[in-house]
Each structure stands twice: as C-alpha cells, then as structure tokens.
Amino acid sequence: MRFCYAFRRFSDYPYLGIATDLDPKRLTDKFLKRVEKMGFDGIELGMECLDRVEGGENGLKEFEKRLSDLGTPVLAIRSGGRWGGSMIDPRTGKENIIRARRALKFGKILKSEVINGATCEPEKSPYIDSGSSLVSGLEFAHHGFPYSQNSSRETSLTEYDMLAEKYQELCDEAKDYGLNISCEMHQNSPIDNSWSAKLLHSKVERDNFGINPDLGNIIWNYDIPEERTEDAIKELAPISNYWHCKNMTRVNHPENRRSVFVRENILGGEIDYRFAIEAMHDGNYSGLMALEGVPSGDQFYSDKQSLDYCKEIWNGLEK
Numbered sequence: 001m002r003f004c005y006a007f008r009r010f011s012d013y014p015y016l017g018i019a020t021d022l023d024p025k026r027l028t029d030k031f032l033k034r035v036e037k038m039g040f041d042g043i044e045l046g047m048e049c050l051d052r053v054e055g056g057e058n059g060l061k062e063f064e065k066r067l068s069d070l071g072t073p074v075l076a077i078r079s080g081g082r083w084g085g086s087m088i089d090p091r092t093g094k095e096n097i098i099r100a101r102r103a104l105k106f107g108k109i110l111k112s113e114v115i116n117g118a119t120c121e122p123e124k125s126p127y128i129d130s131g132s133s134l135v136s137g138l139e140f141a142h143h144g145f146p147y148s149q150n151s152s153r154e155t156s157l158t159e160y161d162m163l164a165e166k167y168q169e170l171c172d173e174a175k176d177y178g179l180n181i182s183c184e185m186h187q188n189s190p191i192d193n194s195w196s197a198k199l200l201h202s203k204v205e206r207d208n209f210g211i212n213p214d215l216g217n218i219i220w221n222y223d224i225p226e227e228r229t230e231d232a233i234k235e236l237a238p239i240s241n242y243w244h245c246k247n248m249t250r251v252n253h254p255e256n257r258r259s260v261f262v263r264e265n266i267l268g269g270e271i272d273y274r275f276a277i278e279a280m281h282d283g284n285y286s287g288l289m290a291l292e293g294v295p296s297g298d299q300f301y302s303d304k305q306s307l308d309y310c311k312e313i314w315n316g317l318e319k
Contacts (some may be wrong), residue, residue: 001280001314003307004075005035006044006244009299022049024063032070038304039126039311042075043067044116044290047099050077050106059110074110075288076242079103080117082245085148086189087166088159089121100170114242114288115179116212119163119187121150129203143187143220144250146258150188152196159190164203171206180287182242183248184212185232187221194227194235201239210241210287215271219250223259233276237283245310246292247271264297266306281317289314 010017012031022045053063056168067073079085079100087097096117097137103115128142128149144147171181197211213236217230232268247269248261267271280289289310293303 001285001287001289002041002075003039003310004044004288004290005038005040005080005293006023006076007030007035007293007299007303009295010190011099011299016226020046020048022046024049025055025305026055027067029070029171032067032072036071036085040072040291041288041309044076044078046078047080047103050074050110051102057109060106064110066291074112076114076116077095077103077107077110077112078117079115080120085118085186086121087119087170088162092122096164097170101217102172103176103197104179106172106181108118109173113180114182115174116184116242116244119191120186120189123149123188125149129225137224144223144261146180146223146257147208148188148192148221150190152192153188154192155196157193160196160203164200164230167200167209168206171204171209175208176208180208180210180241181206182210182240184242184244185214185219185236192221192226193218194232198239204259208241211236211239212242212244213237213240214244214277214294216244216246216248219248219271219296220259220261223257224253225250227237228270230275231277237279237285240280240283240285241287243280243285243287243289245273245276245289245291245306247273248309265294265302266291267309273310277313278309279318281314 008019010019012028053059073268080096085096087093107115128145174181184192190300191197191200202210217231218225218232247266248263250261251257252259290304291300
C-alpha cells in the first residue's frame, strides 16, 4: 500500500483556500516540497482544479512533469463528489459522463493510477426534515439526520442496473488508458454502505473497477450510523481499489434527531484505523491510502501524524 495526500485544507502562507476550489497556480513549490517531505507518494487533485490548467495537452504535460519532479505526482483524480457525480441523473447525468471521460484523458497525460467519483445526485428537495424543523440545504450539509436524500434506502434495483451499465462503459474506456475506476461510498448517494457497494461491484464485473470504502461517510450519513465501520471495512476490503480516509467524533442530539461531527486527524475520532488497516491488509489491498487531512489547524503537523501512524501499522503487518 502507498500513501496519497488528498488534502482538503490548503494552507500556503499568505494564501488560504480549500482543495475543492483550487487554482492549479496556487500549487507552489513551497507547498509541494512540504508534502513530499511529509512522506507521501503523491497527491489527489479534483477536476475542478485540473480543468483550470492552461495550455491544453501541452500544459497538462508540463504540469505533470513539474509535480513529478517535485516528488508529488497526481496519483489520483477526483472526478465527482458531493454536489453531483451520478451518471444516471436525468438533469446532470450527461454532464457527469462527459466530465468522467475527460478525467480519463487527463489521467493518461498525468500518469495517474485511479479515477475516483461518487454517485451523488442533486438534492430532490432544497429542504430536509430534521425531525424538529425543516432545514435549508443552502445553510447546512445534508448529513447527520434520520433521512438521507438519494440514499440506498430509496434506490431501486433498476437504478443500480443503470449505474452498473454506465460504469461498465467507463471502465472499458479506462482500460485503454491503463486506469482504474473507483466508486466512492458516499453519503446522500445510492452507494452509501457496504451492501449497496457490494451490489454495484457485483453488477459491474470489471477488473479495473473497485470501491472506495470511505468509512467517514458511513459515520456522518445519518444521525445514527447504519452499520459499524469495522463490519463495513471487512466486507469491502476485498473489492476496494482506492481508499479515502478521514476521522471524526459524532455528537448525537437525540432530542433533535440530529448528529453533528467534529473532524480530527486519523488518530482521533471514533473510526479505529488500526482495525481498518489490518482488514485491508487481510484483504490483500494494494492500492492507495488517501488521507483527506484535517480541515483546520496546522495541516502539515496533523496530517504528518496521521501518515506516520498509518505507515507504522502497515509496515508492521508487512514484516
């Protein structure tokens, strides 16, 4: 297993930003050298960043060479996520397919290994029933409630068949580029727990397709998690090909039927990553462990702690 930095906070004095709205020009030598010194094998970047690389194919080649020379190659590309990614959504599906196919072309130029995406759809309602009131999705993220929009609980078998067909087409095209396709287990999506991820995987049936078992997305999908993360990772380790990792502490307010979440580094929070890493090792996992990193504070200090912790556990298992 190798280690990828899927940073979410982007702190590079005097600039402060977030990875999901990152201009590639902000990736300074200073920032990338710090990442390389931390001990990561490379980084994850999203299409919202890569689409801004100027100069077309030649510009991407120059971008690839610069990052690789600094020891921070783009190992993974994030092609879809929280605000859309489903290839079967009536309104955004076509756009998401085009974006995913563009990610394949970028992946070949950047010499990446995997294209990761979720199957989220735009919210069917701008409000969600918190149990005590209607909450606007413009003000709060739709997680930590008793109800999750677009979840596996309300997805039909026909929709899973449609998703599988789109993934088969994408995987066949990705194979020509030497790329793997990973579907992220994600809140507010049809793939939000172990059984739904296993179902989709069984239907796609492609060697270069796998699951991204992001355990944090199980923790904060509902006010009370559907399943234990320990059970989920044992089920998903054998079919995983990319792995987003974050940790958090859940604070439940039963009187409001609501949970809120405090993000921490990998060592903190309620996900037992020693257990999870051992499960992935037992499942013969050989992909990337992508540390999402802390959203606040000194990301280099905190995320270096997370990386060292994970490396120590994995290296001990390899002896």
